[in-house]
Every structure is written in structure tokens, then in C-alpha cells.
Amino acid sequence: MKDVFLVIGANGQLGSILTLSLREQYGTKQVIASDITKHKTFLGTFETIDATDRFQIQQVVRKYKVTQIFHLAAILSAKGETHPLKTWEINMTTFLNVLEVARTNGVKKVFYPSSIAVFGSEAAQIKTPNNACLNPNTVYGISKVSGEIWAQYYHEKYKLDVRSIRYPGVIGHQSLPGGGTTDYAVSIFHKAVLGEPFACYLGANTSLPMIYIEDAIRATLELMEAPQEAIKIRTAYNIAGLSFSPKEVALAIQERIPSFKITYAPDFRDKIAQNWPQSIDDTAAKQDWGWLPRYNLSQITDTMLQALTAYYTKPLKTNKDRSILCI
Numbered sequence: 001m002k003d004v005f006l007v008i009g010a011n012g013q014l015g016s017i018l019t020l021s022l023r024e025q026y027g028t029k030q031v032i033a034s035d036i037t038k039h040k041t042f043l044g045t046f047e048t049i050d051a052t053d054r055f056q057i058q059q060v061v062r063k064y065k066v067t068q069i070f071h072l073a074a075i076l077s078a079k080g081e082t083h084p085l086k087t088w089e090i091n092m093t094t095f096l097n098v099l100e101v102a103r104t105n106g107v108k109k110v111f112y113p114s115s116i117a118v119f120g121s122e123a124a125q126i127k128t129p130n131n132a133c134l135n136p137n138t139v140y141g142i143s144k145v146s147g148e149i150w151a152q153y154y155h156e157k158y159k160l161d162v163r164s165i166r167y168p169g170v171i172g173h174q175s176l177p178g179g180g181t182t183d184y185a186v187s188i189f190h191k192a193v194l195g196e197p198f199a200c201y202l203g204a205n206t207s208l209p210m211i212y213i214e215d216a217i218r219a220t221l222e223l224m225e226a227p228q229e230a231i232k233i234r235t236a237y238n239i240a241g242l243s244f245s246p247k248e249v250a251l252a253i254q255e256r257i258p259s260f261k262i263t264y265a266p267d268f269r270d271k272i273a274q275n276w277p278q279s280i281d282d283t284a285a286k287q288d289w290g291w292l293p294r295y296n297l298s299q300i301t302d303t304m305l306q307a308l309t310a311y312y313t314k315p316l317k318t319n320k321d322r323s324i325l326c327i
């Protein structure tokens, strides 16, 4: 029997591209996209789900006989700090709903996105190990640590096959992030292509772990495809792509667009970033399920500038074009 995939949070930066990748890999009919609202341009099976309501998830899971749920809906680190209790409630309620619906409706696998935000001041900032002490200082980070532990609990107690990755900041041209501390690393390319200066909310030397979206999606699919016995970590896997600071990415852009200008006005997001790792040790992911990143800063810069130049200068014609910036 073919798997049926439900993506919750399919309008988001990762969810939108993951939906397209799952459709490409497993067939359009096998993938149900869902979010709190439907975009006019979305083509394919879509169900409106408010994931804070367990019964809405359950209805869709039963209707399509869903076998795998990818739960991408969450409020990210920066936005979360402006609404701490709402962030906790939304991030935790939605994930516990997904776990319960999966457990009671025969769903085989669940994917849960964790984040580098689980780390705090107690973890080594360089090559942060998978099993580092977790003392996050954002409500988003607290919710991700708790989610990881719930994932492990459901696996141990109910044998539910929940798998998770701690994503670094995700950079892609196809969609926009919203409310994260790492969002600058996408906005900077848009400004560069538009010929506008960029005011950065992080300090020039605040280095963070990042990953190109194709690598992030491939990691997700590879983790979910790996045999059960290969998955030794049931909280979440560290994955590394690359690390850079705003100054370094600005220089990479200036090598290609010499007129590009950046200024720095660090705000509360810089404080969040100062508490996060600068680089990640992903040995466990490499050993257990063969993870290997492909994109470096030079390739990311070339790809982002080319794709965004095409996006801002060409009219949208095809479905693929439509998916661009679909949030």
C-alpha cells in the first residue's frame, strides 16, 4: 500500500517546499497539504486545518487514510518572544494533537521539526554536540525541547515512529521565512537583488548555523526514509549545513554585486542568536542515516542571486513559478 502524506503548515517556508518535494517523490495524489488558510494559487489536494483542534486533524487523517504526518506548523523564535504564552500553547497543543491523532489512528510515521533554538548558554557554541545540555532562552526553544522529549516518550511508550531534525536557519529563494531569528539570511538576498541597502538586526559578527533549503528538505526525506533500526536518537538529530555571520554573507554578495550596502542595528534578535550555537556537530546524523550537506556559502549566494533575479524580472507563468514565494 502506498503511503499517504499529510503536511501540516504547508503554507510556510519549509512546508510549502516539502509539499512539492513529497509530491515529486511519491506522486501528487499521495500528498495532502494543510494549513490554517488556503492560498489562491495552490494547486493540489488541500484541507484547511486548525491544528490546535485535534478533531480537525483526525478528520483529515481518517478521510485520506494518512500514514505519515509532517508537522511543520509553529511560531518561531523572534515572533514567539512577543507572545510567549500563545507561542507555548500553539506549539505544544498542535504537536500533542498530532501525536495523539497519529497514535490512535494507525499513522505509521510522524516528522517533527526541532531547531538549533533548543541550545542555550550551557552548550558549547562551536561544534555543539547532539547530546549537549539544553537550556534555551526563548519560548520557541523551550517548546522545541519539550516537543523532542514528547517525541521520545511516544516512541518509547506507544512505539510511534516519530523522527526529528534540529534545523539550522533555512535559506531558500522559493519561500519566505516568518518570525525567526535567522530570517535575515533570506531577506538580505532579496534586498541585494532589488538594489536596496539592507539594515541587519544581527551584529556583523554574529555567526549562526545555516542550511540551504534543498539540503534541509533532502535531510528530512532521508531521515524519514531511513530504516527504523538506523534511528538511534528519538529526541532529534543535529544537522549542519554551514555557518556564517552577516558580514560574511554580505561580502559574498558584494563580490557579485559590488554596490550592495549593509548596515547593522542589532536588536533583541541578536541576543537570541548570541545564545545559540555558532556551528553544529552532526556526527550522529552522518553515522546513523548517512546525512551529508551539499551547499556552501558560495553556491548558496550564486543560487539565491540567480533565482531571485529571475523572480523579480520575469512574469510568473508556470506552476513552478507560482510556488515561488508562496507564503
Ligand code: SER
Binding pocket: 076, 077, 078, 114, 115, 116, 117, 140, 167, 168, 169, 170, 179, 180, 181, 182, 183
Ligand atoms: N530559524 C528558526 C528561527 O530563527 C530557528 O529554528 O527561529
